[in-house]
Amino acid sequence: MSRRKKIYEGKAKTLFEGPEPGTIVQYFKDDATAFNAEKRDVIEGKGVLNNMLSEYFMVGLNMIGVPTHFIKRLNMREQLVRAVEIVPLEIIVRNYAAGSLAKRLGLEEGTQLPRPIVEYCLKDDKLGDPLVSEEHIAAFGWASAQDMDDILSLALRVNDFMAGVLYGVGIRLVDFKIEVGRVFEGDFQRLIVADEISPDSCRLWDVETGQKLDKDVFRRDLGSLTDAYTEVARRLGVMPKGATPMARPTLIN
């Protein structure tokens, strides 16, 4: 068995060359980072939970016609995805004020926004992913006007789907981040949802109690991150009976 070629190692995931051209194996690590990697830890089981939860959301999105990079889950820690050219933007959708928006505008966390608000940050760790406007995006050519229309539409469709699914299990979708990538099909190119959708990239609050079930548990030292993510997985029926997020990976060949 030959060793797979590593393409990229990020903070929470490692990407390997996939078995077919145009595919990538996405490996979910247990590493947790916050505040631009100033705070870091290894949380056993996080990678397994995020792999399963991201699969759940991406499969649902594919089923309602929102294109994503997800092809199939390979094992507890890995999924096969389509290779994309990542658009260098973090696309943030907010339904309630929290985090940096609450701080920037002096809003109380949890204030319902008049409508979903979409924001864009430049993907650049060295700069701390700064907020950018559509003017910046157009002027620097990070995405075209057509791309921005498609991105807005994808972001709002993902928001409607996720907010509905989560509300059904008593979880409020406060905000989340997605990334999109370009795929080329013959003479055409289109944008699809890429990266991951998991409690690492969302704010999820229990509807009744307001309890945080997302990465803020780690950022703000609010308890066990694994317990919080396991609760989300349990409510969505994602963890198979008897499965434990601590299981080690089965390698694919």
Ligand code: UDP
């Ligand atoms: N987010 C993310 N990655 C980032 C920045 C933000 O996944 O690099 C998510 C974050 O988990 C939250 C939403 O995007 O669900 C909005 O984050 P915010 O701008 O409030 O930043 P934060 O307060 O998390 O730094």
